[in-house]
Amino acid sequence: MPFLLNVRSLALVSALLIVLGGTALASPQPVSGYEIFLGYNCTIKGEAATCGATFSGWTGGTGQNSGGWVPFPGTGLGTWSIRVNYTGQPAFGSSVNIVGGTWSFLLFNSTFLHGKVVSGTVTWPEEGTSSACGLNVAVAEANLSVAGGSTTSVTGCLHDLPKGSVIPPQIWGTFTF
Secondary structure (H helix, E strand, O other): OHHHHHHHHHHHHHHHHHHHHHHOOOOOEEEEEEEEEOOEEEEEOOEEEEEEEEEEEEEOOOOOOOOOOOOOOOOOOEEEEEEEEEEOOOOOOOEEEEEEEEEEEEEOOOEEEEEEEEEEEEEOOOOOOEEOOEEOOEEEEEEEEEOOOOEEEEEEEEEOOOOOOOOOOEEEEEEEO
16 A cells, blocks of 8 residues: 555656646746848837837847857757837837737747737947947847736847848847746
């Protein structure tokens, strides 16, 4: 009987660890990727905007710092995508306000998170100067809601200006779960 109880206990603990391990993400989670769609002109609350700008990539990178981008497949642990709507115009010495969108994050261990982009900003340094991300590289920050009720954030770097100088535009940063 004690042997049977130990086997049941081991099975229960193992199942619990598998369930918890399948839903847990390491925090923070560095990522790298590309801007794959520049978006389209739209109107949000009566204001000219850009909708559907899409960024997608893979796990891996060194977070929000100069040179943090790593090539595919990075760590090979997962993929992510963010589609944002914003007001303002991307330009050196300027910023845009993120006013909505959607996001998803898939780790190949079957962890899947997704939700809405709530708010954020992307700020470019003056041309020829550096931000925390590097020379001519924008700093991006976004607040995210997670389906099911919690919140998270992503901070990163966007190298997309001057237009046509980085094709495709690179993005890297960190999801904080």
